Amino acid sequence: MQQQISVITLGVVDLDRSRRFYVDGFGWSPVFEASQIVFYQMNGFVLGTFLKAALEADMNRAGLLQPGAFSLAHNVSAKEDVIPLMNRLAQAGGVIIRPADEPPHGGFRGYVADPDDHAWEIAWNPAWPIDERGLVTFGV
């Protein structure tokens, strides 16, 4: 069994609003866009933003809730990159829910909610290497 996740799919209410956060905020480019979904090719997997009603239909489960009990993290390679990225995400429709500070385990991080209330941790974690392809390796 591969220790592998293929897709992270976020339920969104407004694709244009979501796209603005990911394209203008993070600076990412979609690999595919259709009327109900936008896909982004990530570091070894795919991120999808899918209309929430369509995700509920596909999943066969109505009533998906926000904020959900999860977070996504985007790590940056330098401590001084954390705050400017958080500010850019806020300008692109995000909401800062925890200003950046130093967690007990080291590094530097804050949290920003995307326009659908999905939480993103923006972190500098010098113990976790990131290679030139964006592949991230656990470290202590």
Next chain:
Amino acid sequence: MQQQISVITLGVVDLDRSRRFYVDGFGWSPVFEASQIVFYQMNGFVLGTFLKAALEADMNRAGLLQPGAFSLAHNVSAKEDVIPLMNRLAQAGGVIIRPADEPPHGGFRGYVADPDDHAWEIAWNPAWPIDERGLVTFGV
């Protein structure tokens, strides 16, 4: 800006119960275990299962809800692998929320909720290549 996600963190109520689903169900091995968190090294990023109260404290946001408006997908390389894996996940504490069938866009997939109600799509999608390292590439 790297088009990169470093960590997916799932809020869980009982680490042992969650560990059973991921270790016995998926057959994955933790890379790190502590009293509040278990990390798994994935395909170019890290999966964390973190006590929900600790995630809420870290995120500075109480009241995280389930089921959240997102899904994770684990793609398999053969159609006939989908149902056995779903059954194994159910035996390890998961709940099948959509039995496997063929979606309009092709392939074969079903959904299983983990013990904390996080939804996993188990899918065979022949259009999306998976390499020997588990790196997944979007395709149509």
